[in-house]
Amino acid sequence: MSKTRHIAARVDEIPPGSRKKVAIAGRDIALFNIAGDFFALGDKCPHESGSLCAGRIIGLAEADEPGKYRLSRDGEFVKCSWHGWEFDIRTGQSWCDPANTRVRAYEASIEPGAALIKGPYVAETYAVRVEENYVVIDL
Secondary structure (H helix, E strand, O other): OOOOOOOOOOHHHOOOOOEEEEEEOOEEEEEEEEOOEEEEEEOEOOOOOOEOOOOOEEEEEEEEEOOEEEEEEEEEEEEOOOOOOEEEOOOOEEOOOOOOOEOOEEOOOOOOHHHHHHOOOOOOOOEEEEEOOEEEEEO
């Protein structure tokens, strides 16, 4: 199956550390900006379809022994807004059940607007000028 490209948002609409929900081709997608890198996940938690875009953005808490923990990867995980299931924003992988549960991750890239507007097709153009009441085309 071939991929299709869609313009999702302007970069300035999603500052670092934030997210935005967009609808593309009938799918709700959550866009996340982690320190200038953009990631896109399906917006529905696989548990009971809670919105990930509406969830809390958190870091990773790890512990080698009880009572001693460390925080890392700040802002790289999202908790489902309904039941708190946690997902890696970069991959869609579940942190609670990594072997069996994930959210679909979509490729996201930043492209200059001029390149998107141009597209692959170019129509032949001609110089046009107005002389008195007539449009004149130079071939």
